[in-house]
Amino acid sequence: SQQGEEDPQALSIQEGENATMNCSYKTSINNLQWYRQNSGRGLVHLILIRSNEREKHSGRLRVTLDTSKKSSSLLITASRAADTASYFCATVMEYGNKLVFGAGTILRVKS
Amino acid sequence: ETGVTQTPRHLVMGMTNKKSLKCEQHLGHNAMYWYKQSAKKPLELMFVYSLEERVENNSVPSRFSPECPNSSHLFLHLHTLQPEDSALYLCASSQDRWTGTSGGTYNEQFFGPGTRLTVL
Numbered sequence: 001s002q003q004g005e006e007d008p009q010a011l012s013i014q015e016g017e018n019a020t021m022n023c024s025y026k027t028s029i030n031n032l033q034w035y036r037q038n039s040g041r042g043l044v045h046l047i048l049i050r051s052n053e054r055e056k057h058s059g060r061l062r063v064t065l066d067t068s069k070k071s072s073s074l075l076i077t078a079s080r081a082a083d084t085a086s087y088f089c090a091t092v093m094e095y096g097n098k099l100v101f102g103a104g105t106i107l108r109v110k111s
Numbered sequence: 112e113t114g115v116t117q118t119p120r121h122l123v124m125g126m127t128n129k130k131s132l133k134c135e136q137h138l139g140h141n142a143m144y145w146y147k148q149s150a151k152k153p154l155e156l157m158f159v160y161s162l163e164e165r166v167e168n169n170s171v172p173s174r175f176s177p178e179c180p181n182s183s184h185l186f187l188h189l190h191t192l193q194p195e196d197s198a199l200y201l202c203a204s205s206q207d208r209w210t211g212t213s214g215g216t217y218n219e220q221f222f223g224p225g226t227r228l229t230v231l
Contacts, residue, residue, distance in 0.1 A: 040225075040227070041224055043154075098159065
């Protein structure tokens with residue numbers, strides 16, 4: 001079964017609002033990564049957070065990691081129409097270089 | 112541009128055809144991956160090559176045959192596919208550092224644009 005599961009499955013917001021997506025996983029991890037995919041295209045890496053880190057920022061993106069709850073969140077602030085995409089969390093388990101993806105959250109930002 | 116290219120971008124083939132997908136990374140990475148993305152299913156890891164050696168074969172049917180001739184190139188050879196094999200096939204690469212059989216530093220993966228495969 002998949003390691004990471006995102007919540008919600010779909011999210012629709014107005015431009016300028018913040019978008020929050022959550023990810024839960026089952027086993028101990030080496031790191032957790034967030035990716036974006038525009039329709040039918042390749043994935044683009046957004047942020048990697050390691051198991052000993054709690055929060056990371058990149059531009060308008062903020063990722064938190066709570067290893068005690070086995071969960072992570074991705075916050076996109078001041079969203080733009082161009083942020084419309086699918087967002088995936090993926091985990092690398094504690095031992096191994098295998099990246100396991102969740103089903104993703106479809107984000108739609110309306111202008 | 113992520114530094115990972117894939118050809119062809121679109122492929123239509125019959126069930127009796129033989130074709131190959133090609134991936135090339137220009138990033139100097141030491142690991143390469145094939146993924147399959149089907150509609151309404153999570154991205155599935157198919158194969159992992161680390162330092163040109165296959166280290167992961169995720170119970171993929173033998174009609175898919177990977178080849179990694181060097182650290183920059185990865186192929187996926189296809190033969191006698193089924194219609195359910197129609198999907199987006201994604202290649203990725205990463206630069207990882209292994210500290211033994213059970214540990215290491217694993218970094219972000221860079222994905223190519225994918226090959227949209229349709230099996231008739």
